[in-house]
Amino acid sequence: MSENVDVTAQATLDALPTHIRNELASLLEGDVYFKPSPDFEDFSRMFNGNVISHAKAVVCPLHAQDISRVIKFCNKHKLFPSIKAGGYGTAGWAIGGDIIVDLCKIIDLDLQIPGEGGAYTSIRDMPPRGSKGKTPLDASALLYTGISSGKRRREEDNRLRVSDAASPVVAEFLRSQPRFSVDGRNLPEDQPPPSNRRRLHTSPPALITPQLSSSSGISSGSSVHYTSSSPSAGSSVQTGSPQPDDSSTSLTTPSSSSGPSSRAKSSDPFSYLEDDTFPPAHTSSPSPYLSFGTSSGALFTSPSLLESHHNLITHATPVHPHAYLTFGGGLRQKEVDRYSSENPLPATSLSGGQATIPYYIPFAAHPAGSGVMLHGGFGFLSRMHGLSIDNLVEAEVVLADGQIVMASEAENPDLWWALRGAGSAFGIVTRYKAKAFPVPVVYAGNLIYRFDRATAPSLMKHFRDCIKGAPRELYANLILTAGPEGQDSLVVIQMSYVGPRAKGQEFLQTISSWDGGPCLLNEVDEKSFFHHQDSVAQVLRARAGNKWFIRSTLINSLPDDIIGNTVLQFADAPVGCTWLFELVGGAMVDVQDGCIPLNQRKDAAFTVAALHQWDITFDDPRCVTSAEQWIAQTLKPVSLAGPIPSFLGRLESPERVLGCYGETWSRLCEIKRKYDPTNVFRSSFWPLNEKGEIVPPQVHEPEHIAH
Numbered sequence: 001m002s003e004n005v006d007v008t009a010q011a012t013l014d015a016l017p018t019h020i021r022n023e024l025a026s027l028l029e030g031d032v033y034f035k036p037s038p039d040f041e042d043f044s045r046m047f048n049g050n051v052i053s054h055a056k057a058v059v060c061p062l063h064a065q066d067i068s069r070v071i072k073f074c075n076k077h078k079l080f081p082s083i084k085a086g087g088y089g090t091a092g093w094a095i096g097g098d099i100i101v102d103l104c105k106i107i108d109l110d111l112q113i114p115g116e117g118g119a120y121t122s123i124r125d126m127p128p129r130g131s132k133g134k135t136p137l138d139a140s141a142l143l144y145t146g147i148s149s150g151k152r153r154r155e156e157d158n159r160l161r162v163s164d165a166a167s168p169v170v171a172e173f174l175r176s177q178p179r180f181s182v183d184g185r186n187l188p189e190d191q192p193p194p195s196n197r198r199r200l201h202t203s204p205p206a207l208i209t210p211q212l213s214s215s216s217g218i219s220s221g222s223s224v225h226y227t228s229s230s231p232s233a234g235s236s237v238q239t240g241s242p243q244p245d246d247s248s249t250s251l252t253t254p255s256s257s258s259g260p261s262s263r264a265k266s267s268d269p270f271s272y273l274e275d276d277t278f279p280p281a282h283t284s285s286p287s288p289y290l291s292f293g294t295s296s297g298a299l300f301t302s303p304s305l306l307e308s309h310h311n312l313i314t315h316a317t318p319v320h321p322h323a324y325l326t327f328g329g330g331l332r333q334k335e336v337d338r339y340s341s342e343n344p345l346p347a348t349s350l351s352g353g354q355a356t357i358p359y360y361i362p363f364a365a366h367p368a369g370s371g372v373m374l375h376g377g378f379g380f381l382s383r384m385h386g387l388s389i390d391n392l393v394e395a396e397v398v399l400a401d402g403q404i405v406m407a408s409e410a411e412n413p414d415l416w417w418a419l420r421g422a423g424s425a426f427g428i429v430t431r432y433k434a435k436a437f438p439v440p441v442v443y444a445g446n447l448i449y450r451f452d453r454a455t456a457p458s459l460m461k462h463f464r465d466c467i468k469g470a471p472r473e474l475y476a477n478l479i480l481t482a483g484p485e486g487q488d489s490l491v492v493i494q495m496s497y498v499g500p501r502a503k504g505q506e507f508l509q510t511i512s513s514w515d516g517g518p519c520l521l522n523e524v525d526e527k528s529f530f531h532h533q534d535s536v537a538q539v540l541r542a543r544a545g546n547k548w549f550i551r552s553t554l555i556n557s558l559p560d561d562i563i564g565n566t567v568l569q570f571a572d573a574p575v576g577c578t579w580l581f582e583l584v585g586g587a588m589v590d591v592q593d594g595c596i597p598l599n600q601r602k603d604a605a606f607t608v609a610a611l612h613q614w615d616i617t618f619d620d621p622r623c624v625t626s627a628e629q630w631i632a633q634t635l636k637p638v639s640l641a642g643p644i645p646s647f648l649g650r651l652e653s654p655e656r657v658l659g660c661y662g663e664t665w666s667r668l669c670e671i672k673r674k675y676d677p678t679n680v681f682r683s684s685f686w687p688l689n690e691k692g693e694i695v696p697p698q699v700h701e702p703e704h705i706a707h
Contacts, residue, residue: 015034015035015036015056016034016056016057020077021034021057023073024057024059024070024073024099027066027069027070027073028059028061028062028066028069028070029061029062029063029065029066030059030060030061030062030066030105031059031060031105032057032058032059032060033057033058033059033060034056034057035055035056035057039058040057040058042153042154043058043060043084043100043102043104043153044058044084044095044100045087045154045157046087046088046089046092046094046095047087047088047089047090047367047542047544047545047548048088048089048090048092048546048547048548049544049545049546049547049548049616050547050548050616050704050705051092051095051702051703051704052702052703052704052705053092053095053096053100053702054702054703055082055095055096055097055098055099055100056079056098056099057099057100058084058099058100058102059099059100059101059102060102060103060104060105061101061103061105061106062105062106062128063106063128063430064128064396064398064404064430064431065404067101067398067428067430068398068402068403068404069402070099070101071398071399071400071401071402071428071680072401072402073099074098074099074680075400075401075402075680079097079098079099080097080098080099080680080682080683081097081098081099081100081101081428081680081681081683082094082095082096082097082099082100082101082683083101083103083371083424083428083681083683084100084101084102084103084104085103085329085330085369085370085371086332086367086368086369086370086371087157087369088367088368088369089369089371090548090549090550090649090650091648091649091650091651091652091685091697091701092650092701092702092704093424093683093684093685093700093701093702094683095702096683096700096701096702097683101428102330103328103329103330103370103428103430104153104330105330106128106129106328106329106330106331106430106431107129107327107328107330107331107335108126108128108129108326108327108328108431109129109325109326109327109328109331109336109339110126110325110326110327111323111324111325111326111339111340111343111345111359111436112323112324112325112326113320113323113324113345114320114322114323114324118322120324120393120394120433121324122394122406122408123326123394123395123396123406123431123433124396124406126326126431128328128431129328157544158544160332160334160335160367161367161537161542161544163366163534163535163537163538164534164538165531165534166531166532166533166534166535166537166538167445167446167523167527167531167535167538169521169523170445170446170448170521170523170535170538170539171538173448173520173521174538174539174541315349315350315500316347316348316349316350316355316356316357316440317347317348318345318346318347318357318359318438318440319345319346319347319348320345320346320359320438321437321438322359322435322436322437322438323345323359323435323436323437324393324433324434324435324436325339325340325359325361325433325434325435325436326431326432326433327339327370327431327432327434328370328430328431328432329370329428329429329430329431329432330370331369331370332367332368332369332370333361333363333364333366333367333368333369333370333372333533334366334367334533334534336361336363336370337360337361337363337366337529337530337533338530340358340359340360340361340436340530341358341528341529341530342358343358344356344357344358344359345357345358345359345438347438347440357438357439357440358438358439358440358529358530359436359437359438359439360381360436360437360439360529360530361388361391361434361435361436361437362377362379362381362382362384362385362386362387362388362390362391362437363377363379363381363388363533364376364377364378364379364388364646365379365380365533365534365535365536365537366533366534366536366537367537367542368646370429370432371423371424372388372646373388373389373392373423373429373432373434374389374419374420374421374422374423374424374429375389375421375422375423375424375644375645375646375648375685376388376389376421376596376644376645376646376647377389377646378582378584378588378607378644378646379475379533380442380444380475380496380498380529380532380533381437381439381475381498382475382584382586382587382588383470383472383473383474383475383583383584383585383586383587383588384437384472384473384475384498384586384587385435385437385587386587386588386590386591387588387591387596387644388434388646389419389420389421389594389596390420390587390588390590390591390594391434391435391436392419392420392432392433392434393408393409393433393434393435394406394407394408394432394433395407395408395416395419395423395429395431395432395433396429396430396431396432397415397419397426397427397428397429397430398427398428398430399426399427399675399676400427400675400676400677400678400680400681407419414671414674415427415671415675417593417594417595417667417671418595418668418671418672418675420594420595421594421595421596421645421660421661422595422645422661422668422685422686424681424684424685424686425672425676425681425684425685425686426671426672426675426676426681427675427676427681428681439498439529441499441500441526441527441528441529442496442497442498442499442526442527442528442529442532443496443497443499443500443501443503443504443505443508443524443525443526443527444494444495444496444497444504444524444525444527444532444535445494445495445522445523445524445525445527445532445535446492446493446494446521446522446523446524446535446539447492447493447494447495447511447512447519447521447522447524448490448491448492448519448520448521448522449490449491449492449493449517449518449519449520450488450489450490450491450517450518450520451480451482451489451490451491451570451571452517453567453568453571455516455517456480456491456567456570457560457563457564457567458514458516459491459514459516459517460478460491460558460563460566460567460581461560461563462511462513462514462516463476463478463493463511463514463581464558464563466507466510466511467511467583470507470583472586472587473497473498473499473503474495474496474497474498474504474507475495475496475497475498475582475583476493476494476495476496476511476582476583477493477494477536477580477581477582477583478491478492478493478494478580478581479491479492479493479494479536479539479540479578479579479580479581480566480570480578480579480580481539481540481541481577481578481579482570482573482574482575482576482577482578483575489570489571490520490539492539493511494535494536494539495507495508495511495524496532500526501525501526504524508522508524512524536580539578540578540611542613543613545616546576546613546614546615546616547613547614547615547616547618547623547705548611548612548613549610549612549613549623549624549627549649549650550609550610550611550612550627550647550649550650551609551610551627551628551630551631551632551649552607552608552609552610552631552643552644552647552648552649553607553608553631553635553639553640553642553643554584554600554603554604554606554607554608554639554640554642554643554644555604555605555606555607555608555635555638555639555640556603556604556605556638556639556640557605557638558581558605558606558638559638562634562635562637562638565634566579566630566634566635569626569629569630569634570630572626573622573626574612574614574620574622574623574626575614576612576613576614576623577610577611577612577623577626577627578610578611578612579608579609579610579611579630580608580609580610580611581606581608582606582607582608582609583605583606584601584604584605584606584607585604585605588601588604589601589602594664595661595664595667595668596644596645596660596661596664597661597662597663597664599662599663600640600641600642600662603640604640607643607644607647608631608635609643609647610626610627610630610631612624612626612627616705619706640659641656641658641659641660641662642656642657642658642659642660642661642662643656643660644660645660645661645685648660648685650697650701650704651697651698651701652685652697653697654687654694654695654696654697657685657686657687658687669688669692672686672688673692677690678690682700683700683702684700686700687700
């Protein structure tokens, strides 16, 4: 039987009877897309390209009432829903049900100053967007304001995933790296990029050195020029970063034949990860540096102010310790962060005048959907303000029987306890209310080194020792990202200090003092937090439609032997593999009662993750086995029972899932029996069936393409 016949036959099997289709369509104010229509295919698309869905329809509800009707419909016809709130989960649970509930049209946004004693307006008293009495949402606050078709959804997804604004210097650096064939020769311009095979040892490519027009940093109107030189042992290149929002700052390459300009974009060793549908790199973008009131003039809206001794924005004092941000379950966190950057709240400048500062929810780094609020969410602000789940104060939830309830510390507190760490197994959250905190500016960026198995252990030990005892304001990670074999692989250290340059420089000086090899690029500088949120994605070079595999764990230490074994193992990892070490602690340990137990929070020193992506047509078992071996074997002596739940991936063993929750698991099971006794929300990480029996992951996961 031909492939086309197979697809047609499967579509017939997956189709709903006509009368059932008509019934479902009549229930909703939102839209319904049935298989095998083109819109169905677009709305059921996942970031992970190897997920195979046998869903029968996608519904795009407008509010909780729509979702309630869908759940009752599913219960009536013995169908099971799955919830899509961004489509980033690598396990594919979001499209594993019979009916996919895509929340993409629930895009409420509201920022509220806290009342007396920290009081807030309940979601119950805030009508959904578009309902009577609700002010229409400002279109400029979102990357999109409504999805009329699957094609439009796909286009907006592509636009949302562009991350070059995090740092144009890093974007240009990654594009200007030479690429090599398996035998080490430079590839001609018209030859395809390298496959996932690792190349043999070759001599290192030229060092790309940004040449600054001013030794004091890049100011408005300056340019960055790239030159080529041979790296020498112990050399280091350090520079301030051009602000990604300064339209007068340009990135240019000299026409000299000795420079890398002739190889700029097409010579990227990671170009096999590029998606041709993505927009071109941003070399400028709207300024996120917000003005001191409406009459302050252009001076205070220019990023060049950050280079001036007149800079008062970074030293402004917020009026409120936090704010409350309510957002719909269909929003990706990048959209919520953009809203935060464009809607600052009052602050006081050093001179006593009026200022404004944006307030952000402690999310993970981009990209992620709203579901990060239910499973952990560790990011740049977490050491200072806790996990995403720690800052959730209220949620509107549709339960397994179709009821719509509120969950908070005061209302349905048992459900609220379970939602903050295991929420996808207990209900569908349509609207969230979370604390957001003032972040006027961050001193942040990347230190990039070439990966060398001889020197990488020394660099990793240096990083580990430098960040011991770090204050809560400092976030730091170390990333190993694999290109073709040898010098094309990179070691990236990212730091993010919540504060101005004057206070963050001492940490940069300490971390960047390693002299075991050349620093290819140091672009740490003051930045907007909104654009900095894209910095991990920028280094990861994540491409939608690739095959993805993720494994993660919490570790209690990073001893020398673990570092040595990690480097040796990573040296043989396939192209597209990225291993991440994030410093944890800080405010993570402040929560005394949550379903992620306190002892795991306190014992963790790092959260680590293997983030593997490879081309959909490529078949290499090592893309999976190398991640499994590193997490399950190499790191086993220092691993805790499981990862932060937001890092749970596909084919996770039930033991690892239970390990995420440790001593709280039995209480979670009791709450599950109360709110979802028939396991309606089985298309999730939850490893038990309706009888409470442990089942293998294949039972509650969609089908995947082999490797």
